[in-house]
Amino acid sequence: MNYINSYAHIKNNSVYVNGEQVFTYDKNATVNTFLSEAYHAINLVYPKFHKMDTLCKLGLLCAEFALQNNHFINEHHLQKTAIILSNSSSSLETDKLYQHSISDKNNYFPSPTIFVYTLPNIIIGELAIKHKITGENAFFITEKFDANLLVDYCETILNHNATSAICGWVELNENSYEAIIFLVEKKYHPDKNSIFKPLNQQIVTQIYNQT
Amino acid sequence: MISAIGNNVAESFLSLSHSKTGIGKINYLPTRYKDEFLAGEIKLSNTDLKDLVKDNSPDLNRNSYLAMLAAKEAVLHSGIDTKDGLRTGVISSTTVAGMGKTEMFYKEMFEKDDNLNVLDTHDCGDSTERIADYIGDVDYVTTISTACSSAANSIMLGCRMIKHGLLDRAIVGGVDALSKFTFNGFNTLMILDKEWCKPFDENRKGLNLGEGAAFLVIEGENALIKRNGKALSEIIGYANANDAYHQTASSPEGYGATLAINQAITMSGLTPQDIDYINMHGTGTPNNDLSESIATKKVFGNQVPKFSSTKAFTGHTLAAAASIEAVISTLSLQHQLIFPNLNFKTPITETHLVPVTALLKTPINSILSNSFGFGGNCSSLIFKKV
Amino acid sequence: MEVLIEKLKRQVIEQLNLVEVKPEDINPDSPLFGEGLGLDSIDALELIVLLEKHYGIKIEDPKDGKTIFQSLTTLAEYIKANGKS
Numbered sequence: 127m128n129y130i131n132s133y134a135h136i137k138n139n140s141v142y143v144n145g146e147q148v149f150t151y152d153k154n155a156t157v158n159t160f161l162s163e164a165y166h167a168i169n170l171v172y173p174k175f176h177k178m179d180t181l182c183k184l185g186l187l188c189a190e191f192a193l194q195n196n197h198f199i200n201e202h203h204l205q206k207t208a209i210i211l212s213n214s215s216s217s218l219e220t221d222k223l224y225q226h227s228i229s230d231k232n233n234y235f236p237s238p239t240i241f242v243y244t245l246p247n248i249i250i251g252e253l254a255i256k257h258k259i260t261g262e263n264a265f266f267i268t269e270k271f272d273a274n275l276l277v278d279y280c281e282t283i284l285n286h287n288a289t290s291a292i293c294g295w296v297e298l299n300e301n302s303y304e305a306i307i308f309l310v311e312k313k314y315h316p317d318k319n320s321i322f323k324p325l326n327q328q329i330v331t332q333i334y335n336q337t
Numbered sequence: 338m339i340s341a342i343g344n345n346v347a348e349s350f351l352s353l354s355h356s357k358t359g360i361g362k363i364n365y366l367p368t369r370y371k372d373e374f375l376a377g378e379i380k381l382s383n384t385d386l387k388d389l390v391k392d393n394s395p396d397l398n399r400n401s402y403l404a405m406l407a408a409k410e411a412v413l414h415s416g417i418d419t420k421d422g423l424r425t426g427v428i429s430s431t432t433v434a435g436m437g438k439t440e441m442f443y444k445e446m447f448e449k450d451d452n453l454n455v456l457d458t459h460d461c462g463d464s465t466e467r468i469a470d471y472i473g474d475v476d477y478v479t480t481i482s483t484a485c486s487s488a489a490n491s492i493m494l495g496c497r498m499i500k501h502g503l504l505d506r507a508i509v510g511g512v513d514a515l516s517k518f519t520f521n522g523f524n525t526l527m528i529l530d531k532e533w534c535k536p537f538d539e540n541r542k543g544l545n546l547g548e549g550a551a552f553l554v555i556e557g558e559n560a561l562i563k564r565n566g567k568a569l570s571e572i573i574g575y576a577n578a579n580d581a582y583h584q585t586a587s588s589p590e591g592y593g594a595t596l597a598i599n600q601a602i603t604m605s606g607l608t609p610q611d612i613d614y615i616n617m618h619g620t621g622t623p624n625n626d627l628s629e630s631i632a633t634k635k636v637f638g639n640q641v642p643k644f645s646s647t648k649a650f651t652g653h654t655l656a657a658a659a660s661i662e663a664v665i666s667t668l669s670l671q672h673q674l675i676f677p678n679l680n681f682k683t684p685i686t687e688t689h690l691v692p693v694t695a696l697l698k699t700p701i702n703s704i705l706s707n708s709f710g711f712g713g714n715c716s717s718l719i720f721k722k723v
Numbered sequence: 724m725e726v727l728i729e730k731l732k733r734q735v736i737e738q739l740n741l742v743e744v745k746p747e748d749i750n751p752d753s754p755l756f757g758e759g760l761g762l763d764s765i766d767a768l769e770l771i772v773l774l775e776k777h778y779g780i781k782i783e784d785p786k787d788g789k790t791i792f793q794s795l796t797t798l799a800e801y802i803k804a805n806g807k808s
Contacts, residue, residue, distance in 0.1 A: 128704070129756055205760055213459070216434070225518060238526050238772070242526075242584045246482050248584050251583075251714070254581040261578060262579075263712075264481060265481065267462050267481070269484050287576075583763065584765070665802070
């Protein structure tokens with residue numbers, strides 16, 4: 127049996143941790159403004175955040191909200207913490223930005239920083255760099271949020287090498303964005319800030335749909 | 338497998354055994370860097386590829402054609418029949434996806450939107466779906482996108498799903514076609530070499546981009562026995578770890594690489610001394626080759642096995658690299674041949690490692706294959722002779 | 724020279740997205756990489772773009788960046804010696 131320690135869900139300019147809204151901002155604000163405000167709301171001090179593209183900011187922040195006030199990072203052997211993320215649009219919004227920067231022959235100054243983010247698994251890289259997580263990691267492209275895939279994959283690696291996992295969905299496209307991150311552990315170890323529900327497809331789907 | 342060294346496995350084997358590189362002048366990709374850089378370009382235009390595929394769909398992108406051709410070759414070669422009732426999965430990977438086509442129409446799309454159907458084939462999952470449709474009777478489909486280690490992760494996932502009884506067999510691998518987007522991007526990172534790349538050489542300057550697709554049919558023992566099939570090699574170990582250092586550079590001490598290599602060897606039940614050959618990631622960049630050399634020395638100490646990077650043949654094919662190298666590793670095991678590390682003259686000062694530089698016939702029982710991607714994603718696979 | 728350094732401070736902050744840094748926080752003689760501003764290899768590439776975009780100077784070998792980008796002062800001196808605009 128594996129357990130969901132905590133989760134964070136970001137959508138519609140609001141952040142929910144374990145089902146409770148912990149931060150909300152003007153619904154008409156752009157995603158970048160919202161993320162900037164959320165960064166300050168969580169008292170994050172991480173200058174590298176500002177260099178990231180919107181997708182990485184979204185993924186990192188969602189993870190930070192889930193990890194806040196939680197024993198997860200301190201408790202686990204980070205070599206045995208896996209990161210499994212997924213989305214539908216890959217890094218398309220950043221790809222478009224990059225493409226834009228190389229399309230004008232007369233104003234041709236492609237940005238290496240933007241190019242670096244034209245891969246969806248850089249979100250994993252950023253999380254790993256910040257917390258020094260060196261366990262297994264994978265990024266899947268699926269049409270919709272796939273609870274089955276995440277649960278199955280987590281269970282497989284938790285039966286193999288890992289003792290904990292950070293998994294979820296971080297999606298950004300021109301019309302919408304959404305991120306949900308689950309912190310998963312093998313051991314049953316609840317504390318006042320975590321919920322400790324069993325990891326299974328039904329519960330994950332329920333959690334995803336509740337917001 | 339289709340790449341700069343051949344349009345199928347047999348052609349590729351000929352090139353490899355004659356030390357004939359596929360890297361050269363760019364003929365088809367309309368990039369501003371055409372005359373400045375070399376690349377491992379497949380010697381076929383998009384029209385040629387469409388004719389080979391003989392698919393009746395409207396014009397697809399280069400990525401999809403390559404994927405379909407390679408996957409079909411793998412299925413035919415394996416002798417499997419997807420209609421036989423066993424559960425077949427397709428696990429593919431790509432980073433470029435439909436970008437090659439989209440970038441051609443990018444500016445136009447702002448003026449008139451009648452070409453929007455081009456976008457239908459843009460996303461990463463499209464080429465995977467095309468493979469599944471082309472082959473038919475596929476029960477499971479998914480796409481992985483973890484940069485240069487993608488195909489290794491596809492192979493790993495296929496193995497796991499078979500091991501856990503979710504599939505009986507899987508067509509696994511990856512594809513990436515050349516695109517202006519990638520050329521521009523790698524150029525802004527200043528890691529391209531204008532000359533032929535020199536993996537593990539002291540004077541290496543960077544990588545040559547390549548394109549290609551490679552797929553393998555992997556089966557569980559039961560499925561193989563049931564249909565009286567014959568295996569070409571066995572996957573006995575695999576591992577993945579994160580370097581947690583930088584978005585695109587590898588840590589100086591090769592931390593993630595060391596973890597992945599060690600864990601793969603542990604899983605295989607072998608010891609480092611049992612590894613006969615390493616097919617290195619060896620892109621030819623100053624950063625990777627040093628980092629990978631250091632990781633190799635950490636794992637193998639003074640007894641580093643024979644090794645080479647085959648990227649001086651194919652170029653760096655990004656999401657296809659690990660599966661192309663899995664095919665090459667299998668060819669090595671079948672023929673007991675190590676293919677050379679081309680363009681090598683001087684060992685790296687800090688590590689003094691010397692690769693195999695001429696075709697070598699030698700007993701090989703097990704091969705370690707490394708693939709390290711942007712985002713710190715490090716994967717290692719171990720293949721065994723059957 | 725001071726005018727160039729002040730201009731560079733603003734350009735560097737903008738090009739590298741150093742949102743939490745103000746021009747007055749940057750000591751022109753402090754190292755840009757490692758400690759000081761703590762820039763990394765991708766930032767070095769962005770500085771190469773900055774040199775071309777604003778000063779018409781093209782750097783072919785990224786390794787040259789090590790000496791040129793040691794501090795804002797060395798960068799300003801390089802621009803004074805090689806700049807076209």
